Amino acid sequence: MARKSHVRRREPLNLDRVLRAAVELADQVGIDGVSMRRLAQQLDVVPMAIYKHVTAKEELLDGMVDVVLGEIAPPDLSLEWKDAVRQRVLSARDVVLRHQWARTAIESRTHRSPTVLAYMDSVAGLLRAGGFSADLTHHVMHALGNRIWGFSPELFDETHRGNTQPTVDAAGQAALMEEAERRYPHIFAIVMAATSGDASEYGCDEDYEFMFALDLLLDGAERLRDQQWRSPRASSPSQRCLTYDKGT
Amino acid sequence: MARKSHVRRREPLNLDRVLRAAVELADQVGIDGVSMRRLAQQLDVVPMAIYKHVTAKEELLDGMVDVVLGEIAPPDLSLEWKDAVRQRVLSARDVVLRHQWARTAIESRTHRSPTVLAYMDSVAGLLRAGGFSADLTHHVMHALGNRIWGFSPELFDETHRGNTQPTVDAAGQAALMEEAERRYPHIFAIVMAATSGDASEYGCDEDYEFMFALDLLLDGAERLRDQQWRSPRASSPSQRCLTYDKGT
DNA sequence: ACCTGAACACCGTTCAAGT
DNA sequence: ACCTGAACACCGTTCAAGT
Numbered sequence: 178m179a180r181k182s183h184v185r186r187r188e189p190l191n192l193d194r195v196l197r198a199a200v201e202l203a204d205q206v207g208i209d210g211v212s213m214r215r216l217a218q219q220l221d222v223v224p225m226a227i228y229k230h231v232t233a234k235e236e237l238l239d240g241m242v243d244v245v246l247g248e249i250a251p252p253d254l255s256l257e258w259k260d261a262v263r264q265r266v267l268s269a270r271d272v273v274l275r276h277q278w279a280r281t282a283i284e285s286r287t288h289r290s291p292t293v294l295a296y297m298d299s300v301a302g303l304l305r306a307g308g309f310s311a312d313l314t315h316h317v318m319h320a321l322g323n324r325i326w327g328f329s330p331e332l333f334d335e336t337h338r339g340n341t342q343p344t345v346d347a348a349g350q351a352a353l354m355e356e357a358e359r360r361y362p363h364i365f366a367i368v369m370a371a372t373s374g375d376a377s378e379y380g381c382d383e384d385y386e387f388m389f390a391l392d393l394l395l396d397g398a399e400r401l402r403d404q405q406w407r408s409p410r411a412s413s414p415s416q417r418c419l420t421y422d423k424g425t
Numbered sequence: 426m427a428r429k430s431h432v433r434r435r436e437p438l439n440l441d442r443v444l445r446a447a448v449e450l451a452d453q454v455g456i457d458g459v460s461m462r463r464l465a466q467q468l469d470v471v472p473m474a475i476y477k478h479v480t481a482k483e484e485l486l487d488g489m490v491d492v493v494l495g496e497i498a499p500p501d502l503s504l505e506w507k508d509a510v511r512q513r514v515l516s517a518r519d520v521v522l523r524h525q526w527a528r529t530a531i532e533s534r535t536h537r538s539p540t541v542l543a544y545m546d547s548v549a550g551l552l553r554a555g556g557f558s559a560d561l562t563h564h565v566m567h568a569l570g571n572r573i574w575g576f577s578p579e580l581f582d583e584t585h586r587g588n589t590q591p592t593v594d595a596a597g598q599a600a601l602m603e604e605a606e607r608r609y610p611h612i613f614a615i616v617m618a619a620t621s622g623d624a625s626e627y628g629c630d631e632d633y634e635f636m637f638a639l640d641l642l643l644d645g646a647e648r649l650r651d652q653q654w655r656s657p658r659a660s661s662p663s664q665r666c667l668t669y670d671k672g673t
Numbered sequence: 674a675c676c677t678g679a680a681c682a683c684c685g686t687t688c689a690a691g692t
Numbered sequence: 693a694c695c696t697g698a699a700c701a702c703c704g705t706t707c708a709a710g711t
Contacts, residue, residue: 213685223696225686234685284532284578294609297580301611311618314611319629320638322570322578330532330570332545361542363549363562370559371658381567382658389656390568390642397645410619410633461704471677473705482704 190222192230196240200276203241208278213237238282243292245279248272252299258307259395265300266391270327270384280328300325309398312408317398324394329387333364438470440478444488448524451489456526461485486530491540493527496520500547506555507643513548514639518575518632528576548573557646560656565646572642577635581612 188194198220203211213234217224231237250268252261273279286293297318304314323329358365371381436442446468451459461482465472479485498516500509521527534541545566552562571577606613619629 212683214683225696228686229695289581291608294612298609298612301615305611305614311611311614315615315619316634316637318615319577319580319634320641322580322638325580329567332567332570332573333537360539361546363553363559364542364546366553366559367549367563367566371563385656385658386564386567389564390570393568393642393645393649394638397641401641408633408637410630460702462702473677476705477676 190220190226190230192240195220195227195230195237196244199237199241200244203278203282204276208281211237211241211278235288239286239288239290242279242282242286243290245272245276246292246296248275249296252303254306258303258309259399261303261307262300262395263391265303266321266325266327268327269296269325270387273327280323280326283326283328284323297325304398307402309402310407312410313398313401313406316408317394317401320394320398321391324387324391327387329383329390331381331383333381438468438474438478440488443468443475443478443485444492447485447489448492451526451530452524456529459485459489459526483536487534487536487538490527490530490534491538493520493524494540494544496523497544500551502554506551506557507647509551509555510548510643511639513551514569514573514575516575517544517573518635521575528571528574531574531576532571545573552646555650557650558655560658561646561649561654564656565642565649568642568646569639572635572639575635577638579629579631581629 195216199211199216202216202219206215213227214224216237217227220227227237231240246269249265249272252265254261256264273283289297300321301314301318304317305311309317318325443464447459447464450464450467454463461475462472464485465475468475475485479488494517497513497520500513502509504512521531537545548569549562549566552565553559557565566573
């Protein structure tokens with residue numbers, strides 16, 4: 178056993194092994210639990226050994242994002258553009274649901290790695306193949322925003338990140354509800370509509386919300402494509418900073 | 426002078442003063458520069474003194490977000506719903522542009538404070554007043570996502586967070602461009618279209634992108650409202666987890 | 674009772690001393 | 693030349709000792 182661990186230990190550290198261990202660690206303990214020191218421990222290595230394969234923690238996080246993006250299924254080029262985009266984005270969604278920490282990690286990245294660019298390029302390519310101009314594709318990509326990575330911000334709740342709300346008794350619950358109805362009538366109405374009565378057991382169907390927004394955006398994009406939409410910038414290229422024109 | 430600083434020092438610390446100092450500090454040094462210790466130093470106080478007004482750093486961040494949300498202009502109820510939403514969201518945008526750290530801070534919040542809920546309630550109220558059902562309002566709010574706070578993710582660049590890309594000579598630049606064109610043809614096309622030729626000076630007009638997406642979403646929402654859209658969940662409330670129905 | 678210095682258990686990263 | 697222990701300059705937060 179001591180011998181085996183000795184053999185293990187001699188297996189040379191490389192970037193791939195570092196990144197895979199980091200991803201595994203993040204899956205287990207969340208992104209905040211991933212420290213250089215803890216990762217080193219996981220790899221049965223001295224902390225400084227990691228710096229041989231990664232110049233700083235930021236680079237580690239870049240690499241971790243690359244690893245999860247690698248799990249996204251390749252695009253199905255036989256599909257009609259909208260289905261193709263949807264399939265690709267939903268595949269990304271599968272991935273970020275498997276790796277909950279990936280949302281935060283992706284959002285925090287300030288550097289676009291080749292892997293990131295390649296993925297974005299492929300999504301842009303699906304739109305271009307669907308007859309979108311480069312101009313419109315650009316704006317649609319921005320409008321999709323983080324949804325191209327398969328996630329959208331959680332507006333009301335944050336159920337996926339182990340938050341234990343304080344348990345209150347039924348009376349307290351009712352009082353809270355009354356308070357909520359008085360102070361936040363519109364949110365209350367929304368919650369009531371979403372739960373058909375029992376607001377206390379509110380929980381969004383995140384998947385549905387994601388799809389709703391995705392289709393709203395894609396349908397809107399399609400409409401603009403069909404009416405040959407061009408950005409004001411494209412018409413007058415010298416003008417870099419545009420003030421929004423309400424009449425448009 | 427020593428006397429004056431002594432008088433200053435005796436001014437009792439309170440939550441308001443703590444939060445305002447924290448916001449000011451974040452404005453100056455960014456959110457990562459805001460540590461309990463550094464904030465204490467700024468307030469000319471021992472670190473532990475802050476914990477009298479805030480139980481943990483998370484609570485400090487909650488409070489900081491509340492402070493900036495307080496700077497958002499009140500809704501103009503005389504406006505037609507779409508303009509009212511736009512005015513409110515653009516006012517929020519002014520605020521998050523003034524406080525660059527606020528995007529990250531808002532995204533990282535896991536707790537919805539009364540101030541946060543009040544703002545969300547007011548946006549929901551504008552939609553409701555515009556004839557949106559509670560059901561549709563709900564989904565539209567989700568679709569707007571972080572755009573209700575006046576920001577959207579930066580997809581391609583991150584110019585606003587002091588990043589100094591390595592300067593390369595003209596020849597290196599040209600080589601990079603060729604490489605980019607070969608590896609990321611669609612992104613390259615986008616960039617070319619956005620800069621009318623000189624891809625090296627690419628920079629998105631973030632304001633325009635924001636407005637484009639906002640209008641795409643609001644126009645799409647209006648269309649759904651006009652056709653009396655109802656969510657499948659609203660029709661069959663027992664069914665909580667919906668699979669997306671392509672035919673819809 | 675209130676306040677606070679020191680301490681605890683961590684960080685990411687540098688650097689010089691060891692092989 | 694490579695590797696690594698110790699050290700540096702930080703964190704957020706606890707806690708016991710001081711007033």
